[in-house]
Amino acid sequence: MIEVMKNVVVFVRDFEAAKRFYKEQLRLPLVQEGMTMMEFFPGGTTLGVALALTEEARALAGRHTGITLRVKDIDGFCRELTDQGVRFEQPLEQSPWGKMAVVADPDGNLFALVDR
Numbered sequence: 001m002i003e004v005m006k007n008v009v010v011f012v013r014d015f016e017a018a019k020r021f022y023k024e025q026l027r028l029p030l031v032q033e034g035m036t037m038m039e040f041f042p043g044g045t046t047l048g049v050a051l052a053l054t055e056e057a058r059a060l061a062g063r064h065t066g067i068t069l070r071v072k073d074i075d076g077f078c079r080e081l082t083d084q085g086v087r088f089e090q091p092l093e094q095s096p097w098g099k100m101a102v103v104a105d106p107d108g109n110l111f112a113l114v115d116r
Helices: 015-025 054-062 072-085
Strands: 005-010 029-032 036-038 045-051 065-071 087-095 098-104 109-114
Touching: 005 015, 005 054, 005 065, 015 036, 015 045, 072 087, 072 098, 072 109
Parallel strands: 005 045, 065 109
Antiparallel strands: 029 036, 036 045, 087 098, 098 109
């Protein structure tokens, strides 16, 4: 019987660029890191970032992940990301449910950032 979801994995082609993006630019809380995989968000379901080692995995890199990350001070954080050259697929905008932006990692994987 299934107990819990362990992780969600995003595939990347350039692992070194991904390290910089996820660890330094997004500043996600790192759980563990190996040669081809990083996991973020301790204490529950993790976000895995894995080097795409197979043709099937490479085909999954560079798409909308469907993952939404809640951000404190989204205005300031988006300014920081912009200053660091992070690509925004959708700029920060006010919506009926709050503020939202969509950023791309170096491989083009898209993540939504929201303030609530």
